[in-house]
Amino acid sequence: MTEMKQSITYARTYRYLAQSKWRVFLTILVAALPLSVFTFFCYPQITAAITEVTKYILQGYYASGELLANHSNLIDMIGDITYLSVPGRYPTVLFNWFNLLFTLIALVVLTAFVKVRPWSIFATVMLFVHLFSSLFFVFVPWLFPYTASEYSGLYLKQQMLMLFFTPFILGTSIAILPCNIFLVLGAVVGCYLYFLVFSVLRYVIFVYVLSKISILYMASLFFTFGPFIDFLYIVAIYSLVVNKVSKGIKRIEAVWKW
């Protein structure tokens, strides 16, 4: 049995952290809350900046006046969100049928010839979303309820909600670990900046896809590349920090009680 693990010692079995709850509370207060509060009060400015940057990146691909900043209400006492108003591209009949056919073939290939794996099931679920969308556009395209601009506004509202909660959730999860306040602050700020940059990049792609390729892909963008993707990198950053803290306290007995 060369693969046998070393047994987990008794000491690890019942240990728990010896931290002061006040220290944890203060860390959350200093490192996690400020960015959530900042997002809450400054989302009008944040969305305006995201919109401006996106507009700047995309302006070469659009005629003058096609990309316009628009406003939508979120919280009355704080202000509106700003989003890009863009012309959506409606799919042709041929394009719809091509998508329907392609999705059906992909589903058959995936379910009949590809081994069952987490990614293949994820892909199958997402292909079903696209199949539903394709069927909708093939049979009742006039009933499609959204414009690209509406989706653009919805995306930024959703991103602001995630941006509001992310510092708090990541901050509280890390603050309870026995680590330096600067590590918590670094992780929260790093995640926040990553979130902002990634939000812009995704926004650029979404706007381009909906206005230059087809709004047929709106459902897939919403269900496949929505909060699920944001969530993955929050977890990834959390796992990096857990690893670092575990390494740092490896031989420090004082952080534990039994």
Added chain:
Amino acid sequence: MVGIIWILKLYFIFTVVVMVIYGIRHYIFTYNRLYYPQRKYCQDILDTDVFSVSVVIPMHNEEAVAEGVLQALLRSDYPKDKLEIIPINDFSEDKTQEILDKYAQTDKRVHPLHRFEGDRGKPAALNEAMKLAKGEIIIVFDADYIPARDLVRKLSIGFLDPQVGAVMGRVVPVNTSKNILTRLLDLERSGGYQVDQQARYNMDLLPQYGGTVGGFRKALLMDTGSFNIRVLAEDTELTYRLFCRGWKVSYANSAECYEEAPESWEVRARQIQRWSRGHNQCMWRYFVPVLKSTYLNFWEKLDGMLLLCIYMMPVILLLGLIDSLLLFFMDEMHIIAGWLFLIFLGAYNTFGNFAPFFEIGTACFLDGARQRVFLLPYIAFNFYFYMWFITKGFFQSILDLITHRKATWQKTARFRQEKGGTV
């Protein structure tokens, strides 16, 4: 049409509320495990007047692993005159019978039971073994487990508490480094035992007897009826049977035992589907009895209900996904007007989804495991895999309920190459 939209919206709200409740449950367990003094199991009690123990090992075509578990048990430090080992050869077609007979000839503690007629499967095999077993305490191991020398003593000592009807130890995968699947299963086991089970034990809720690396009082099982051969999750069934009759289940976090985790996704799919089917069979059976039980307090009932419904969650979420898709195309995504609901939805998206990862990350931290925690994001994709197969198991359990058909037991395939077992 308006009625349908309202039903879809209500279902969406129901999904969010249920997920928030489960998210809160994860956070409470994790904070409890990380920050509060732990309730210790009684593994340090030294007693010379020990219980007589029958170790039962159901086996069906287990030639690859049979010797490993028998060798490990024969090295046990438990008094020889108080220990009997009953490996059950359940319709094996390989060399399991020969292996068991060989060990029976060399050690008088080994009393193999060969079954070639009657009902097949673990519950039926256990029932037959109960007729042979002489021990006051029955301890069950699956054939792929490798118990340490002191494990039988650790598990049986828990029965000194007269309120305890069953004891459960901690399962640790032995083949973690084999591939990505075994590494992910190691993460899941870590979260499930180091945090979930221990927190439940700390808080005097309902730790679960898991059917292996655990034991129960024989008299108690015989008094309350044998294992139901129609139920695939005999362990969950016994857990709820005990709690509904006022008994306790003790969790021994220090009583660790190594298991062979499935190494292929196909095997894991069948395993999780069987667990889902069996667990949901228990859910239909014990939903009302748990609510009505006079032995359980409010928190125990709440925990019991949440645990009973745990294999229904992926089904609720899959239907929630379909529900969202319909609402999306009906232009009804604004479920309730107002930013308060949006904030609630945002909280669910972040806190609700993050909660299980937080639990597993904490378990890795407590175990001192550093590298494996990097795999946490991959578990998100695993969720879809589980959603699919757990849903299949759920619908099978509904068919079982309607048709009263007999479920066929499907053994988990083994992967071990060598036959010995050491700890």
